[in-house]
Amino acid sequence: xxxxxxxxxxxxxxxxxxxxxxxxxxxxxxxxxxxxxxxxxxxxxxxxxxxxxxxxxxxxxxxxxxxxxxxxxxxxxxxxxxxxxxxxxxxxxxxxxxxxxxxxxxxxxxxxxxxxxxxxxxxxxxxxxxxxxxxxxxxxxxxxxxxxxxxxxxxxxxxxxxxxxxxxxxxxxxxxxxxxxxxxxxxxxxxxxxxxxxxxxxxxxxxxxxxxxxxxxxxxxxxxxxxxxxxxxxxxxxxxxxxxxxxxxxxxxxxxxxxxxxxxxxxxxxxxxxxxxxxxxxxxxxxxxxxxxxxxxxxxxxxxxxxxxxxxxxxxxxx
Numbered sequence: 001x002x003x004x005x006x007x008x009x010x011x012x013x014x015x016x017x018x019x020x021x022x023x024x025x026x027x028x029x030x031x032x033x034x035x036x037x038x039x040x041x042x043x044x045x046x047x048x049x050x051x052x053x054x055x056x057x058x059x060x061x062x063x064x065x066x067x068x069x070x071x072x073x074x075x076x077x078x079x080x081x082x083x084x085x086x087x088x089x090x091x092x093x094x095x096x097x098x099x100x101x102x103x104x105x106x107x108x109x110x111x112x113x114x115x116x117x118x119x120x121x122x123x124x125x126x127x128x129x130x131x132x133x134x135x136x137x138x139x140x141x142x143x144x145x146x147x148x149x150x151x152x153x154x155x156x157x158x159x160x161x162x163x164x165x166x167x168x169x170x171x172x173x174x175x176x177x178x179x180x181x182x183x184x185x186x187x188x189x190x191x192x193x194x195x196x197x198x199x200x201x202x203x204x205x206x207x208x209x210x211x212x213x214x215x216x217x218x219x220x221x222x223x224x225x226x227x228x229x230x231x232x233x234x235x236x237x238x239x240x241x242x243x244x245x246x247x248x249x250x251x252x253x254x255x256x257x258x259x260x261x262x263x264x265x266x267x268x269x270x271x272x273x274x275x276x277x278x279x280x281x282x283x284x285x286x287x288x289x290x291x292x293x294x295x296x297x298x299x300x301x302x303x304x305x306x307x308x309x310x311x312x313x314x315x316x317x318x319x
Contacts, residue, residue, distance in 0.1 A: 134242075
């Protein structure tokens with residue numbers, strides 16, 4: 001089954017529909033929902049009979065649930081799920097084929113056209129995450145007694161590294177895992193319910209990132225997830241999920257909105273903790289000045305060495 005890439009992500013995911021509050025479900029229908037969510041999306045990819053058997057209900061119950069969710073029947077619900085799975089797994093090669101004859105290919109200014117598509121994506125990002133979600137995320141990471149570990153995929157790990165750089169300035173106990181290796185999994189041994197794991201994972205989702213998050217969750221760690229509209233499987237274990245639109249006029253998804261969301265998260269955190277973090281940042285600046293870390297600090301030290309001052313003046317007179 002194929003889905004026009006221009007329409008992907010516009011319809012709510014089946015997971016979203018299953019989690020929708022206010023649905024009047026019978027106990028049998030609730031069992032089907034539980035099976036679907038417990039093994040999402042695999043449980044919905046088989047036959048209605050197979051799903052009914054796993055849930056311990058009758059075949060017609062599966063059809064009635066599909067209708068209650070707004071579909072014509074189970075085949076239509078499964079078609080939505082298949083389209084969602086296909087969308088989540090699109091590679092750059094597949095998207096290149098889909099967009100080969102799109103607006104970007106026909107534009108006389110591809111760079112400008114791409115930038116406009118990213119701006120539209122950024123506009124959409126401002127409406128994607130409610131302020132309450134940021135508040136919950138802030139509560140997770142603001143406690144300095146909760147160790148923070150950050151991890152990301154091939155490209156998104158750079159966002160994780162940038163966020164770790166910001167968080168290190170604001171609080172202690174921050175660890176960026178960088179590129180996951182077999183040794184990286186050793187840190188799981190010390191993780192428990194005090195820990196917070198911050199995960200960046202966008203399609204196509206990485207097995208090592210998903211495995212690490214799943215094992216951390218099993219040890220009690222709380223998870224803050226940054227992901228795309230199709231939701232990394234890590235969402236099943238996440239306490240808070242921040243979703244970013246990623247589709248732009250390119251075979252490659254854009255991480256510009258995700259970067260903006262990460263920086264917005266930092267701004268929100270700083271606003272909420274400015275009184276307690278100011279002293280830490282001042283101490284950090286003292287360390288950087290002492291070691292001439294940046295150009296301005298180096299110039300300050302040079303100015304202090306060259307300025308005669310009272311002591312230098314007395315030394316010249318003595319000479």
